[in-house]
Amino acid sequence: MQTEGKSRKLLRIHRDDNVLIVVAPVRPGDRDEIDGHEIVFTQNVAIGHKVAARNIKAGEKVYKCGVPIGSAKEMIPAGAHMHLHNLKSDYIATYTLDKDHVFVK
Amino acid sequence: MSSSNNALPVQGFLRSDGRKGIRNCIVVAYLVECAHHVAREIVDSFRGQPVHLIGFGGCYPNAYADRMMNRLCTHPNVGGALLLSLGCESFNRHRLEENIAKTGRPASTVVIQQTGGTRKSIDAGKAWVEQALKQVAEVPRVPLDLDELVVGTVCGGSDATSGISANPAVGRAFDMLVKQGAATIFEETGEMIGLEDVMSARAVTPELGHELKQSIEKAAYYYKQMGHASFAPGNAEGGLTTIEEKSIGAYCKSGDAPISGLIKPGDVPRKGGLYLLDVVPDGEPRFGFPNINDNAEIAELIACGSHVILFTTGRGSVVGSAISPVIKICANPETYERMSEDMDINAGKILRLEASVDEVGEEIYRKVLEVAWGTQSCSESLGHQEFVLTYKSFEPIGPACLP
Numbered sequence: 230m231q232t233e234g235k236s237r238k239l240l241r242i243h244r245d246d247n248v249l250i251v252v253a254p255v256r257p258g259d260r261d262e263i264d265g266h267e268i269v270f271t272q273n274v275a276i277g278h279k280v281a282a283r284n285i286k287a288g289e290k291v292y293k294c295g296v297p298i299g300s301a302k303e304m305i306p307a308g309a310h311m312h313l314h315n316l317k318s319d320y321i322a323t324y325t326l327d328k329d330h331v332f333v334k
Numbered sequence: 335m336s337s338s339n340n341a342l343p344v345q346g347f348l349r350s351d352g353r354k355g356i357r358n359c360i361v362v363a364y365l366v367e368c369a370h371h372v373a374r375e376i377v378d379s380f381r382g383q384p385v386h387l388i389g390f391g392g393c394y395p396n397a398y399a400d401r402m403m404n405r406l407c408t409h410p411n412v413g414g415a416l417l418l419s420l421g422c423e424s425f426n427r428h429r430l431e432e433n434i435a436k437t438g439r440p441a442s443t444v445v446i447q448q449t450g451g452t453r454k455s456i457d458a459g460k461a462w463v464e465q466a467l468k469q470v471a472e473v474p475r476v477p478l479d480l481d482e483l484v485v486g487t488v489c490g491g492s493d494a495t496s497g498i499s500a501n502p503a504v505g506r507a508f509d510m511l512v513k514q515g516a517a518t519i520f521e522e523t524g525e526m527i528g529l530e531d532v533m534s535a536r537a538v539t540p541e542l543g544h545e546l547k548q549s550i551e552k553a554a555y556y557y558k559q560m561g562h563a564s565f566a567p568g569n570a571e572g573g574l575t576t577i578e579e580k581s582i583g584a585y586c587k588s589g590d591a592p593i594s595g596l597i598k599p600g601d602v603p604r605k606g607g608l609y610l611l612d613v614v615p616d617g618e619p620r621f622g623f624p625n626i627n628d629n630a631e632i633a634e635l636i637a638c639g640s641h642v643i644l645f646t647t648g649r650g651s652v653v654g655s656a657i658s659p660v661i662k663i664c665a666n667p668e669t670y671e672r673m674s675e676d677m678d679i680n681a682g683k684i685l686r687l688e689a690s691v692d693e694v695g696e697e698i699y700r701k702v703l704e705v706a707w708g709t710q711s712c713s714e715s716l717g718h719q720e721f722v723l724t725y726k727s728f729e730p731i732g733p734a735c736l737p
Contacts, residue, residue, distance in 0.1 A: 236687070237687060240498065240684065240685065240687065242498060242502045242586075242691055243502065243586075243691070250498050251573075252685045252686070252687060275573065276573075277494050277495075277498070277572050277573040278573035279573060279575070293579060293582060294497075294498075294501075294502050294505070294582045294585075294586040295586070295590060296529065296532055296578070296582045296585065296586065297532060297578065298575070298576050298578040298579035298582060299575065299576040299578055299579070311575065312570075312573070312575050313570060313575055316575045316576065317576070318528070318575075318576035318577055318578060319576075319578070320528040320576070320577055320578055321528065321577055
């Protein structure tokens with residue numbers, strides 16, 4: 230089931246997923262195809278990170294491997310990088326280090 | 335539940351309890367570290383033959399270790415067992431030998447202190463194994479259906495690729511096996527924090543759902559006592575956003591099937607379906623980490639009847655196991671290129687978009703059938719037979735665990 234068609238950078242793990250995994254580095258201006266629709270990336274996205282498989286509404290559950298991994302904090306357009314800035318845990322806040330190595334939520 | 339279209343071209347070794355093995359090995363089991371050398375010398379003289387070394391090193395009694403040894407020595411892949419005792423350890427060797435003999439398997443004990451020391455015990459053990467191998471060659475072989483197969487899964491030497499290639503592909507293979515009536519077992523509750531509700535919702539009854547949820551809460555508490563943090567800043571750098579997302583790495587090996595039960599080490603599923611193995615000890619932490627390494631978990635999956643183990647790795651583990659073959663599924667394409675001789679399946683193809691998760695899932699499924707049919711897995715052909723068993727303590731499972 231290679232539903233992302235001609236994509237050379239994005240991996241769909243599960244049919245229910247609304248995120249895709251980046252498997253080759255993505256740069257602004259790169260074009261790719263998601264489910265038959267062409268998208269143009271606007272950001273750098275590193276390998277292993279996620280992008281939206283389609284437009285995701287604020288508050289919508291986000292699925293990876295067919296499992297809910299949290300909810301969208303805001304409207305996320307197809308192809309946009311999804312991470313701490315627009316995706317939150319439904320379980321417990323994620324704490325991580327900022328560039329000054331201070332714990333941030 | 336048996337149906338003829340499930341029939342594999344597999345001939346299983348029929349045991350007296352009705353279970354069937356895909357291998358027919360003799361285990362040589364030491365019952366205390368003091369008997370380890372003698373046991374190893376016996377096993378080493380049968381290199382290339384199906385004679386496997388297992389054992390328990392402790393001198394003090396432990397109900398968990400006792401149960402594990404009883405289950406392992408009467409595993410369907412085992413044809414007979416030789417026990418090696420020093421003579422003064424507290425392991426109940428009489429009951430173990432009796433339980434093995436009751437199943438019709440050849441069983442014997444060499445007590446080193448009574449036999450007259452190292453050399454005489456090695457000679458006595460070798461002579462016994464020699465005749466036991468001839469005896470187990472006579473075990474009847476009968477068709478083995480897929481719904482009689484038990485398959486366990488574990489991950490080890492994981493990296494960022496494990497959760498997005500090999501683990502979901504094992505999940506797909508599990509779905510196919512469950513559909514055919516096989517029993518599949520997953521574990522690692524300590525790595526499923528945040529997914530309590532998601533997992534509970536898959537239980538076949540609400541009561542089982544509650545038990546599943548509790549098992550993760552128990553793991554979270556236990557690992558906290560061990561000082562084990564669950565989400566590290568490096569995870570976010572690698573692209574993981576939430577604790578749920580980190581946890582699906584291990585969890586997605588379970589696939590999409592409903593969860594049929596919760597078992598503990600030594601509980602054998604009596605029908606097909608997907609089972610969670612709770613490997614975290616009950617009560618306050620007493621003997622340290624729940625499992626000291628991957629082989630401790632593999633031994634528990636085997637004690638639950640697993641005929642085959644699906645082992646996913648990103649960084650590249652090489653281990654196999656005594657008793658049941660280990661199939662290695664490599665998540666990382668670069669690791670696969672470096673260590674291909676040790677890897678049965680290259681799930682790294684998924685990351686290079688050369689194969690889909692479904693396709694690799696099918697490849698794993700076919701490999702399980704091949705190995706059940708008798709083809710050696712990579713770790714088997716390289717002679718891996720790792721085994722470890724330590725102290726633990728468990729309460730029996732409650733009535734809600736196996737609806």
